[in-house]
Amino acid sequence: MKIISTPVIVKNTNVIEETIIKSTKENKKTTIKSIIKEPKIVEIVEKTIPINNVQNAPVFKGCEGLSEEENRKCFERKIQRHVQRHFNSEIAQDVGLSSGKYKILTQFIINKSGIVSDIKIRAPHKKLEKETNKVVRKIPNFTPGKQNKKAVKVKYTLPITFKVE
Structure with missing residues (x-):
């Protein structure tokens, strides 16, 4: 059985941390970090x-x-x-x-x-x-x-x- 916690967004950073708890004999905690890409601002340059x-x-x-x-x-x-x-x-x-x-x-x-x-x-x-x-x-x-x-x-x-x- 897997229990997954809700993702937590930390303001003013580009990283989301998500904690996954695996039900194993050793009860290990694993943290996965994923990068959120900021939206690109495209500047239209007139030729x-x-x-x-x-x-x-x-x-x-x-x-x-x-x-x-x-x-x-x-x-x-x-x-x-x-x-x-x-x-x-x-x-x-x-x-x-x-x-x-x-x-x-x-x-x-x-x-x-x-x-x-x-x-x-x-x-x-x-x-x-x-x-x-x-x-x-x-x-x-x-x-x-x-x-x-x-x-x-x-x-x-x-x-x-x-x-x-």
Whole structure:
């Protein structure tokens, strides 16, 4: 004959203890421990697609109604024009960089609402990073990029090259 006690759950732990008493000549007690797995919290991570891989690139204001190929060309032209108009190139002269060619690497996400976010900048001087950040934040909102007719986050890399004389 077996007598089984009710399982006891100990709060704030992951272990349940269950005591089983076996009716044998020696009356031995055996304890079995089993692990309770905590429920997993699954975080849905939205995929970010590089601009060269997205089916429909984001549309820069003023590039609406163009074919996909023309939209991409227009996008590049408008970004370049925006940087040329708003970037204060005199800062490069003022920070004491020696003569030569320099590059600022900028990467950002155009989110599902068409807003520039997650800006990352690598520049040869902190003042140039701040100036680049200011310029990127002034980029107008886009019509978002699309994959399978659904708005998606699109990653864009913007290299800015300049010369110090």
